[in-house]
Amino acid sequence: MPNKPSSVEFADTISDLMNGIAGWLLIGLGTAAFLSGLGGLIQYAGTADMVIPILVLLFSFVFITSGMLVNPRFRRRLDRRHEVSRFGRVQSVDSRVLSESENRVESCTSCDAKMREGLVRRYREEYTAAGIPIWTLSENHNFYCSSCATEELPGLTLTDRDDDSTTEQVVTEVE
Numbered sequence: 001m002p003n004k005p006s007s008v009e010f011a012d013t014i015s016d017l018m019n020g021i022a023g024w025l026l027i028g029l030g031t032a033a034f035l036s037g038l039g040g041l042i043q044y045a046g047t048a049d050m051v052i053p054i055l056v057l058l059f060s061f062v063f064i065t066s067g068m069l070v071n072p073r074f075r076r077r078l079d080r081r082h083e084v085s086r087f088g089r090v091q092s093v094d095s096r097v098l099s100e101s102e103n104r105v106e107s108c109t110s111c112d113a114k115m116r117e118g119l120v121r122r123y124r125e126e127y128t129a130a131g132i133p134i135w136t137l138s139e140n141h142n143f144y145c146s147s148c149a150t151e152e153l154p155g156l157t158l159t160d161r162d163d164d165s166t167t168e169q170v171v172t173e174v175e
Contacts (some may be wrong), residue, residue: 015073023071028064055173080124082131089137095121098143110148119149 001151033056041052068074082090098104100116121142126133 009170019070023067026063026067026070028067030060030065030067033057033060033063035106047090079131080133082128082133084131086128086131086151087158090133091174092124093121094095094124095119106143108145108148109142113145115143118146119144131144139151 034092035058037053037060040056041050044050044053067080082092094121098106098115098118099121105114105116106118107113108118121144123138123140123142124133124136125138126136128134
């Protein structure tokens with residue numbers, strides 16, 4: 001029996017698409033307003049008519065910021081942010097639980113057993129500016145079956161879990 005996407009997944013996909021379009025439109029409008037405000041500042045430099053270009057620049061900031069917050073691609077990056085003092089290359093490791101409801105079969109990294117549920121570790125190396133990931137250099141996943149995950153992480157119990165939870169384990173800066 002083929003897997004058909006649920007109506008919730010379809011609605012989420014359409015919502016992400018529409019939010020992406022709205023976000024890029026707001027960013028485009030904000031960029032146009034910024035250029036217009038900058039041109040107005042240059043044109044009216046030193047006169048009393050500089051109020052309107054300054055207001056246009058403020059609105060451009062609001063449009064660009066709103067566009068970045070609405071767009072799902074930017075939101076995902078903001079959700080992965082690190083400390084504000086982080087600049088340059090950063091390595092991070094986050095873990096989440098792989099549940100049977102995801103309908104995936106993976107091989108355990110430790111014992112090479114086939115599994116449908118267990119632990120997923122994602123290793124990322126990315127460039128950041130003020131803690132916000134700008135560019136992901138590499139991303140790898142390791143899968144652990146329930147027994148290997150509990151051996152490696154003694155405090156973890158896979159029965160008392162939140163399937164959507166993601167826990168960041170390590171963040172180190174690479175010189």
